[in-house]
Amino acid sequence: MKNVLAITLVLLVSAGAQASGIYECDAVDRSEWLTEERLTQQLIESGWQEVRRMKPDGGCWEVYGTTPDGQRVEGYFDPVTGEQLLLAQRGRILFRKED
Amino acid sequence: MIRKIVDPPRFIWIILALPGFRMTNSLLSGAIGPEGQPTEEYLLHTSGESAAQIMILAMMITPFRMMFPKNKFWAWMLKRRRYIGMAAFVYAVFHTVLYIVDMGTVRAMLNEFTALGIWTGWLAFFIFIPLAITSNDFSVRALGTSWKTVHRFVYVAAIATLVHWIFVHNNIGPALARFVPLALLEGYRIWRTMNPKSMAGA
Numbered sequence: 001m002k003n004v005l006a007i008t009l010v011l012l013v014s015a016g017a018q019a020s021g022i023y024e025c026d027a028v029d030r031s032e033w034l035t036e037e038r039l040t041q042q043l044i045e046s047g048w049q050e051v052r053r054m055k056p057d058g059g060c061w062e063v064y065g066t067t068p069d070g071q072r073v074e075g076y077f078d079p080v081t082g083e084q085l086l087l088a089q090r091g092r093i094l095f096r097k098e099d
Numbered sequence: 100m101i102r103k104i105v106d107p108p109r110f111i112w113i114i115l116a117l118p119g120f121r122m123t124n125s126l127l128s129g130a131i132g133p134e135g136q137p138t139e140e141y142l143l144h145t146s147g148e149s150a151a152q153i154m155i156l157a158m159m160i161t162p163f164r165m166m167f168p169k170n171k172f173w174a175w176m177l178k179r180r181r182y183i184g185m186a187a188f189v190y191a192v193f194h195t196v197l198y199i200v201d202m203g204t205v206r207a208m209l210n211e212f213t214a215l216g217i218w219t220g221w222l223a224f225f226i227f228i229p230l231a232i233t234s235n236d237f238s239v240r241a242l243g244t245s246w247k248t249v250h251r252f253v254y255v256a257a258i259a260t261l262v263h264w265i266f267v268h269n270n271i272g273p274a275l276a277r278f279v280p281l282a283l284l285e286g287y288r289i290w291r292t293m294n295p296k297s298m299a300g301a
Contacts, residue, residue: 052137053134053136055135070206072202072207072211074269089211090211090215090216090217090266090267091265091266091267091269092211092215092266
């Protein structure tokens with residue numbers, strides 16, 4: 001029984017680690033970051049239907065919004081260039097930039 | 100004296116309604132979430148969290164009863180388990196309605212239906228419906244021994260809820276903090292059922 005529990009826990013933790021979707025960006029001084037307004041504008045211009053909110057996460061801008069295809073996503077963006085790094089729809093990875 | 104206050108059903112109803120009062124207040128005041136979430140998104144999260152937590156609470160009663168057979172609190176809780184389960188269902192309904200409102204169109208919902216974080220939520224919700232419908236004396240009598248079989252599907256709903264929570268949030272911590280205690284209690288329960296003698300002295 002203990003083994004079953006231990007295996008379950010390990011599975012859950014590893015599944016969760018994969019799902020965390022956290023993308024690490026290089027540390028850049030906040031003064032060099034795109035402002036929220038600037039990144040929002042950039043995304044809307046590229047066709048995003050909605051930019052709901054954003055917050056810094058792992059040194060990137062983490063954006064919650066709706067893509068041009070109407071998918072509700074969480075996206076990670078380079079805070080300086082605004083380049084799209086990762087796009088996840090409710091835990092499903094739609095895009096990940098390979099380094 | 101205290102029993103006069105805590106024993107009538109309305110006492111547990113009020114306790115179970117507390118998260119609902121808080122949500123109603125957030126809705127009316129247009130509260131913003133801790134990360135700047137708009138009200139509806141904030142309530143979507145809190146309603147789901149309440150549903151899951153209350154479901155876990157209902158599921159914890161039997162293992163705690165096995166652990167502390169003479170404890171009056173868990174005996175008291177067992178008598179009220181049906182209300183606790185129904186409260187979990189009501190919050191799950193609220194959560195689902197908010198999700199539908201938030202997404203706005205069937206198309207948008209279908210688009211993400213197959214995402215792991217979404218279909219697991221729907222699965223849990225659709226399991227909850229027959230459990231809620233059969234949470235009454237009439238159903239217990241009518242279903243006889245199969246009532247237990249039907250209600251054991253709550254374990255499937257619990258696992259689906261856990262996966263839903265982890266993947267919709269891209270974060271494992273908050274979900275595991277609630278589900279690990281339940282998993283440990285269920286582990287204890289299974290172990291107890293398999294080794295009935297080893298606890299004779301407890």
